[in-house]
Amino acid sequence: MKIPIAIIDAFTNKAFGGNPAAVCLLERPISTDQMQRIAMEMNLSETAFVEKTAEPDVFTLRWFTPLLEIDLCGHATLASAFHMLHSGWALPDSTIRFNTKSGELRVKGFEEWLQMDFPLIPTYKEEHPYFKDEFFGEKIVGISELRKNWIIELEDYKAVESVKPNFMVISDNSEEGIIITAKGKEPYDIYSRFFGPNVGVNEDPVTGFAHCALMDYWYQKTGKFSLKAFQASSRGGIINIEKHDDRVLLKGQAVHVLLGELSLS
Numbered sequence: 370m371k372i373p374i375a376i377i378d379a380f381t382n383k384a385f386g387g388n389p390a391a392v393c394l395l396e397r398p399i400s401t402d403q404m405q406r407i408a409m410e411m412n413l414s415e416t417a418f419v420e421k422t423a424e425p426d427v428f429t430l431r432w433f434t435p436l437l438e439i440d441l442c443g444h445a446t447l448a449s450a451f452h453m454l455h456s457g458w459a460l461p462d463s464t465i466r467f468n469t470k471s472g473e474l475r476v477k478g479f480e481e482w483l484q485m486d487f488p489l490i491p492t493y494k495e496e497h498p499y500f501k502d503e504f505f506g507e508k509i510v511g512i513s514e515l516r517k518n519w520i521i522e523l524e525d526y527k528a529v530e531s532v533k534p535n536f537m538v539i540s541d542n543s544e545e546g547i548i549i550t551a552k553g554k555e556p557y558d559i560y561s562r563f564f565g566p567n568v569g570v571n572e573d574p575v576t577g578f579a580h581c582a583l584m585d586y587w588y589q590k591t592g593k594f595s596l597k598a599f600q601a602s603s604r605g606g607i608i609n610i611e612k613h614d615d616r617v618l619l620k621g622q623a624v625h626v627l628l629g630e631l632s633l634s
Contacts (some may be wrong), residue, residue, distance in 0.1 A: 370634075372399070375456075376413070376627040377448035378542040380606035382481070384626050388575035389605045390445035390450045391416040393631070401438070403633060408433035409521040414570040415445040419453065420542055422468070426459065430467040431476070436569035441471040444606075445485055450476035451623035485619045489612065490515050490582040492589070497521070499542040504549060505534050511590075515582045522586075526560040530601050532542045536584050540566040545600005550586070557599040557607075559587055575606025581617045584610045 374393050380385025391411040395418055408416035412435050420429045430449060432442040446467065453459040467474045475486040492513040502509055511522035513553050523529055529551045539547055545563030553560045561583055563576040573579075580598055587596060594613075600606045609620040 370632070372407075372631040372633060374411075374629055374631050375448075375452045375625060376411075377623050378590050378626055379444035379447040379451070379623045380577075380600070380608055380621040381604075382622040382624060384624050386604050387621075387623070388444040388573065388604065389413050389626065390448035392445070393418050394453065394456065394458055394521055397634070404431065404433055405438070406431055409435045411435075414573050415439070415442045417442070417445040417449045419449050419458070419467075421458075424466075426463050427466045427468065428453075428458075430469050431479055432469075434569040438470075439568060439583075441453075441469070441487070441578045443485065443487065443580065443608075444575050444621075446474060446476065446485055446577065447621050447623055448621075450478075450485075451482055452625070454478055462523045468573040479529075479620075482620050482622055484623075485577070487577070487581050487617050487619060489615045489617050490578070492520055492582050492586045497542070499538075500547075505538075507532055509606055513586055514615065518547045518579075518582070519546075520546060520550060520582060520586050521606045523549055523551045526554050526557075526601070529560045529562055532562070534564050534572075536564065536566040536571045539564050543567060546570075548576070548582065550583055553597075553599055556597060558593070559583060559598050560601050561598065562601055563575060566602065572602055574602040574604040575600045575608070577608070577621075580608050580610050580619060584612050589611050 495514040505527040509540045515521045550561040611618040
């Protein structure tokens with residue numbers, strides 16, 4: 370059995386930037402175990418699997434890290450929609466609707482950009498049981514909790530860039546991972562990084578779901594409904610985010626890096 374597969378760099382307009390995701394557009398179903406094995410073989414932060422439904426422009430979408438299936442992934446959703454638009458699975462002017470574990474997600478293309486409609490992730494001010502005043506030598510100025518993750522605000526963007534985390538310590542003191550953030554330098558409103566050793570990704574290059582929470586966190590602090598965000602990983606990535614009630618619009622770009630075929634025995 371042959372399965373087409375693509376690798377797309379998301380939240381960038383240049384190859385080898387942003388966050389790579391593998392995407393499989395499935396003409397026939399495969400098992401969850403096969404999906405997990407493919408994700409392990411790809412060894413990227415996420416591999417996405419798309420299947421058609423009886424309704425036009427409506428698809429099922431699932432995301433797997435090398436270790437497990439997850440509930441929400443922004444960059445692999447962007448990569449999936451980008452690949453679908455370029456392979457004929459979706460029409461250029463259509464709104465792609467994905468049925469997922471996080472409900473219906475919608476993606477629409479605008480010239481070189483794609484816009485994703487995601488749920489806002491609420492954040493709540495809490496004390497972290499381990500990280501109190503410092504995060505690996507950098508001063509903490511704010512902490513909030515979200516489902517399975519934490520946001521830790523540092524003094525400035527330089528602190529975000531320079532942090533050298535101990536992933537074993539993060540693993541022991543988080544359920545999934547930790548988002549660090551700070552006010553950005555021009556032209557960006559905010560900086561961030563995401564460490565998720567418990568989902569098999571020590572540092573994710575660009576993280577869509579994290580920005581659904583960062584939008585809520587920074588809206589509570591600043592009252593701003595729109596932010597230009599930079600994820601300061603070694604690859605780097607740009608996301609424009611907008612709050613609309615309990616939804617977040619995430620805008621990004623993508624580029625194909627590899628097209629190929631998998632053989633399943």
